[in-house]
Amino acid sequence: MHSIQFALDDESLTNTTITVAGWVRTFRNDRFIALNDGSTIRNLQCVIDQKEVDAATLARFTTGAAVQCTGELVPSQGSGQRVEMKVTAVEVIGDCPAEKYPIQPKKHSLEFLRENAHLRFRTNTYSAVFRMRHQVSFGIHEYFDTHGYNYFHAPIITASDAEGAGEMFRVSTLDAKQPPLNESGEVDFEEDFFGAESHLTVSGQLQAETAALALGKVYTFGPTFRAENSNTTRHLAEFWMVEPEAAFMDLKGDMDLAEGLCKHLISRVLRNSMDDLQFLDARLAEEEKSKPQDQRSEMGLIDRLKFVLENPFERITYDDAINILLRSKPYQKKKFQFPVEWDVDLQSEHERYLVEKHFKKPVIVTGYPAKIKAFYMRTNAPGDFGYSEKGKTVAAMDVLFPGIGEIIGGSQREERLDVLEARMDEMGVPKGELWWYLDTRRFGTVPHAGFGLGLERFVLFVTGMGNIRDVIPYPRAPKSAEF
């Protein structure tokens, strides 16, 4: 059996007899099967000799039916493909009743396909997206492996809240209706499976830090969970995050690593996914036509990827960002929905203004106010990039991308035990629970840094899709966990 990709691309197969198997996309004129096996977005045209195949079998070549064809690959008569197959033997492996099959050879809305998520991989759009998701995932391992990082498996179940944002899903075997109570009348988690309140992890960072302070360089890559009630096109309740962490690395090194990773992944998809990219580029161009002129993006998908690959990311401080926003047209004209104020987090509308309108390229913002960032980030001193006269800032860095906003969040970590403990007290982070984390600062502490890249946000960027639910196989979001 040969993959259709090989059949189409390997010239040495021309004029030989091979077997392929896949699903019928269309069947025209009782003769031409467009067959797709998922190995490529392109179909193999399989030409049936009507005299050899009875009418009952011809009727079974419906869209979605699984079919195996054997025949000679010959130079194609029609345009559009180099070769086609002159079929000598054909077998229907799985029938697909046309009147019941939801996926027809026509344009379906993405909403409709989301409701049929189990079948949507059979469309051009989703097969392209998921082949590219694979390319990105594999590229992540490739990048870190070649840079000396060890793949580290952080636990999924945890008793600590890494981000301190309290947006965690509980993991419990207690009877939800009648939980055991302690003497104060509260739920007694000592009786629970893990003997303590436990949750699905929001980040593997804290555990990755413990490993980085021994192995030097590590990265996690796995599912993370957030119970934030954000029904947006950028948030999922279950998403995949990549978190590198390196000892003896400062903020500058962290920014270089983040930029290097993004560029490596983009160059990989430009090299390995050109067929899929061309399809998605055309799809996006079509979609843009329905938007008002001022909302259309200036570049097509492939041009945008090349542009990001070829240009250095802009590196600015939070102070710079606020100043630019305060001077911006949308701010002056009161077009922003959220306030622009020092000590207040940037909203996606602000991030997108900086990236899409002002700099027109990816931007890394550092030196955020301490108040709006997690407890583990390093406090800036005068002279540090991102230090501000306006108030206490930390060595945070967010990477902002066109069309997406924040794609990476990271920082240099606070390695000084006394400063870290003071910060935890200030922010109400329980030091007792995190005794093991604090031990890393007690025993051989060193400057170190890392970041988290949201896989789905990156896949959104490289595919040009508009909704994060379309780039993960089975999206989990508020009120939605079907399939």
Ligand code: 4AD
């Ligand atoms: O900025 P965040 O919250 O950073 C952390 O979790 C750190 N512990 C990372 C680190 O320094 N090791 O999340 C990192 C990235 C975001 O920039 C975003 O791309 C993605 O994770 N992300 C989400 N993606 C989809 N749905 C959500 N609900 C997301 N929340 C964060």
Ligand code: MG
């Ligand atoms: Mg963040």
